[in-house]
Structure formats: structure tokens, C-alpha cells
Amino acid sequence: MGNFHLIVIAVGTTIIFLSFFFAFAVRGNHTIPAYLNLFYYYPLLILFESVNSILCIYFHLYSGFTENSIEKLLFLFDFIFWALFFLAVFKSKNPVFKKVIYSNFIIFLLIMLVSSFTFRSPYESLGFSNMGKSIFCLLYVYDLFTSEPNINLKKDPVFWIVCGLFFYAASTIPIYLSLSYLYQHYQAVVGFLFPITNITIIIMHLLFIKGFLCIKQQRIPS
């Protein structure tokens, strides 16, 4: 399992680098929405997270507590990043819908803050963050089906990005929320669940890349 885990991590890192590369390549393109111009921050955030664990686990540069705190902070940024992304993406002008979006943002931000201080490990706060993101994704689908259907979904970068995010966020909620408990009682299972979360992250980034390739395709005719 150990080798396998390493392979997953290596492939994952490569894919994240790739998605960073693609996000970076399309930035400054005036034909795409502004929030996609800044998307390369996101893979960067995840790379920071990896670097943080590597520095702690393999190089022992700082204690697990520091690592966890940094991780919690990064997860907080991550959630805020996605919230801003969705705020820019939603089309509906319905005031009730807007209220729902903002309250979703604020509620989960608060939950994340509270769980950062109550739990020792950062994964609970990540689990809640993923819950918030999943709700954002569902709201996106709702928005998609209530606003004017005038986009080509298969060529819409936002759609692919949201699909990737939803896949990752929704499938890892139970894992992250139960990770501490499992770690105490069924340690063997954890070693098996962790690569699954990594695989979902890889697939998410593959879908991001698919989304960014859509932008490149759009760019050619103009």
C-alpha cells in the first residue's frame, strides 16, 4: 500500500502542476470571465497544502500542531476562494437566491472557524468546508436550470470546474468528517481512505484541466 500511496501522490502532484499550468496559461485572456483569470491561485493553494505536510512530516521543520494550524488557515482561504468564485458565477438576480448564497457562505465560514478551534485535526473543518462547497455546487445546478439556458455546457469551463469540485467535495465529506474517529478505532481503514481522497482530488483537477481546455478552444476562432 505504501508504494501505491506514493504513486498516487506523485501522479496527483503532477496533475495539480498541470492544472496550475493551464490556469496560468489562460490568465490575462480578455475573452474569459475575470474569476477564471485568477483561477491559478487555486492549484497554488493546494500545492501549499502539500508542501506544508511534506515540510512537517518528512523534514520535521515544525510540530504537528503548527502544521495543523497552517492547514486550517489554508482550508479557510480555500473556502473563501470558492465562495468568491461562486459569487461571480451565479447569474440569478433573484434576491432570495442571493440571500441563500450569502447565508451559505457565512454559515459555513462560521462552522469552519468553530471547528478549527474545537477539533485538533484540520479534517473536520475541511469536511464542513466541502459540505459548504457541495451546497454551492447544488445551488449552481439550480441556477443553471432556472436561468436562461443559453450556454453550451460541454464547452463551458465553469461547468466542468463545478463538476470537478462537486465530485471531490461531495465524495470526501464523510471521509473527512469521520477521519479522526476512524483513526482512533480502525487505523487500517484510514490508510485506505486517504488515497481515495487523493484520487478524487486528481479527478477534480483533471476536470479543471478539461475546463481550461474549453477556454483554449474558444480562443482559437477569435
Next chain:
Amino acid sequence: MYQTTANTIMIFVIVCCVLVLVLVLFIAFIIYKYQQRQNHYFQNMEELKIIYDHAILESRIEMQEQTFQNISREIHDNIGQKLALAQMQLNTITYNTVEKTSDQISSVTAIISKIFDDLRDISRSLSSEIISQNGLIAAIEFELLQINKTANYDFQFNVNGDTSFLKDETELVLLRVIQEALHNVIKHAEASKINITLDYSKEVLKLLVSDNGKGFDCNGINLVGTGIKNIKKRIKLLKGNCVLESNYLTGTQFTILIPISL
């Protein structure tokens, strides 16, 4: 040991495959549903566009009819009269003295040059051309001028706000609506004053046509004619709003709001 590792990897792979399968199904389902909705939407759009085009065409035809009526009236009442007068004067030329004859001839010439002017006016009087060349306001002014040739109304035409050109088609439909409303006033209202106001603001154009006539019950009965129905239908197509108020004290008032989309 080796066995358990193989088993774990097996389960792992299966779990991942299931997850990915769910993802693919999810994406396919959403795309499918969305495209279904999209097809439906485009179909509706198409139908709406056909209705809209039809309404524009109708307005155009009606306006042409109106113009033909104007022209035939002009020819009959105005040019015909003048030609008759010229003919009469030519018939009465006496040839007694050169001076008198030349006087008579020059008066006939004057009449003929007036006829030329009238003819030129007629050829300029195609409302749809006025709209596309000079805009709605000029067309309304021309319309009022036409009406005043046969009837005597106290017209008030006000334009407020920064005027902006709407789409040709929108202006055409609006002019047709105004024509219809004016036509109703002439036909039914027994009014002496007619007021037309155009209020341009950033997002809407407010149009008001009111008279001081006898009014009618605009809510109670089903309207028999096609005029008012047409107005309502067309304003709806322009995504506008129209309100008809009428009573026998103050007369009839049409208020129309049209969104200005740039």
C-alpha cells in the same frame, strides 16, 4: 501480507471506479437535462420570433394602408381640386390683351407649382421611411400634420428627457400604436384636445396618448373592435406594459411603457 495488500488495492480500485462512474452519470445526466431544456427554450424563442416578425409585418402593412389612404385623399381633395381650378382658369383664358392673358397664365403656373409641391409632399409621406430616416418623433409630428389637414384638433405634443433612438422595428410598432389610438380618438371620442407625451428615461420610454372626449367603459365589456386588442398585443411583444383608463369626465388615456434596451 501480500494477499491483504492485493485485496485492499482491489477494494480501492472498485471504490474509485464506482465513484468515477457516479461522476460520469451525474455529468451526463445534467448535460442531457440541460440540453433538453435548451431545445425547448430555443423552440419557444423561435416561435416568439415568428410571432414578433408577424406583428412587425402586420404593422408595416397597416401603416402602408394608412399611407395609401392619406395619398388617395390627398390626390382627391387637394391635387384634384387644384387641377380642376387650373383647368377652369385655362378654359377661361380670353386672349383679349396680352397683359391679361399673361396674368392668367402666370396664375395657372402658380397653381401647377403648388401641385408639384403637394406631389413632393406625398412622395415624402411614407411613414416607415420617415421613421427610419428621422425617427419616431418626426413621424409623430408628420402624423399630427396629416390629421390636422382633415380635422381640427388642439394637439399637444411633448417630448421629455433625453431622446434616444429605439430599434427601427420598435419605433414602427409604436407609431402604429399611436396611429391606432389617434384613429380611435377621431372615430369615437368627440374630443377637441389630444395630448401626446413621450417621456424618455434611462430604461423606459413612457408614451401617453390622451383626449378630452366622451370616454367609454374600457373594463366592463368585451371590446368589439380590433384596435385596442392589437395595441395590447403589440405592446406585449415589445415587452412593454399598457394601461387604458377612460371615463366620461376626463376622456380616455393610454399609458404605455416600453423598455429601452440598447
